Amino acid sequence: MQTLIIVAHPQLAESSTQQFLRRGAELVAATWHPLTQNFTIAAEQSQLQAAQRIIWQFPLYWYSAPAMLKAWQDQVLTSKFAIQQQALAGKELGLVVTTNTPARDYQSGAAEQFTFAELLRPYQALANKSGLHWLPPFIVHQFSYQTDIQQQQLLIAYQQYLTLAQPATFAERQQWFEQRLQQMIAQAPAAQRTQLELMQNELINKRDDLAELRWTVEQMREADD
Amino acid sequence: MDSSWLVQAAQRLAQDSSAYEERAFFQALSQLVLEQEKRIAQAQGEIDGRSWDEQAW
Numbered sequence: 001m002q003t004l005i006i007v008a009h010p011q012l013a014e015s016s017t018q019q020f021l022r023r024g025a026e027l028v029a030a031t032w033h034p035l036t037q038n039f040t041i042a043a044e045q046s047q048l049q050a051a052q053r054i055i056w057q058f059p060l061y062w063y064s065a066p067a068m069l070k071a072w073q074d075q076v077l078t079s080k081f082a083i084q085q086q087a088l089a090g091k092e093l094g095l096v097v098t099t100n101t102p103a104r105d106y107q108s109g110a111a112e113q114f115t116f117a118e119l120l121r122p123y124q125a126l127a128n129k130s131g132l133h134w135l136p137p138f139i140v141h142q143f144s145y146q147t148d149i150q151q152q153q154l155l156i157a158y159q160q161y162l163t164l165a166q167p168a169t170f171a172e173r174q175q176w177f178e179q180r181l182q183q184m185i186a187q188a189p190a191a192q193r194t195q196l197e198l199m200q201n202e203l204i205n206k207r208d209d210l211a212e213l214r215w216t217v218e219q220m221r222e223a224d225d
Numbered sequence: 226m227d228s229s230w231l232v233q234a235a236q237r238l239a240q241d242s243s244a245y246e247e248r249a250f251f252q253a254l255s256q257l258v259l260e261q262e263k264r265i266a267q268a269q270g271e272i273d274g275r276s277w278d279e280q281a282w
Contacts, residue, residue: 023245023246027246149252151249152239152248152249152252152253153249153252153253153256155246155249155253156249156250156252156253157253170260170264173257174257174261177253177254177257180250181254184247184250195234198234199231199234199235202229202230202231203231203254203258206231206258206261206262206265207261209265210261210264210265210268213265213268213269213272214268216268216272217268217271217272217275220271220272220275220276221275224275
């Protein structure tokens, strides 16, 4: 699947969060497309058409994207292109939003009062109008306060957001790890390969065990009801 | 519950791998396996619970 990440950040080079996410995007061969003031509408439109999944990635400024993304939207997503021609219909639209505010603040009664689902509604409306399939947004809270382990998990969750069907099931996430492990086995030196293969087998055994147990549970529930 | 050898192996690689991306991968893998094991234990628990049918005594 071709994923196009449109990055709208006025100080991209200084953003450690964006540099971090960029590494994740490169590892899954997603296209990293930072916005600048200068762009050609036709080139932007054809890049959008070549993608299957479109991501708008930006820091939250006043509950929305930085102005550069709005300017780009207003010029590139013309009503002829996006509405009359439905040129993007059937593709997916996801948002990756970074914020320095903690997740607990975005709920009714808390400091920000509103949830991300509410705040990002205009983007969902745009997706709806353009025939884009709306993905659950991926929100990164307080990157710089995260522990090493949290950041490592973020990197993997971000890669899965770019590549897996969304929202991904647990089974799909298991298979994602199996595939990545398979790639590592193919590239590993002989000394390490055996251990990785053992891990891969055990991972698959556990996935099979879980699937079998879940099947039994479903059968028992049906019989009991 | 003690962690399985798979969790331990993934955590060891999460510390020892030279590339950051690999450390991140094995760290996230160890978390996935912990979740897998929790789900296995929950399913087993439900099967035991449902098998314990006092009306069938």
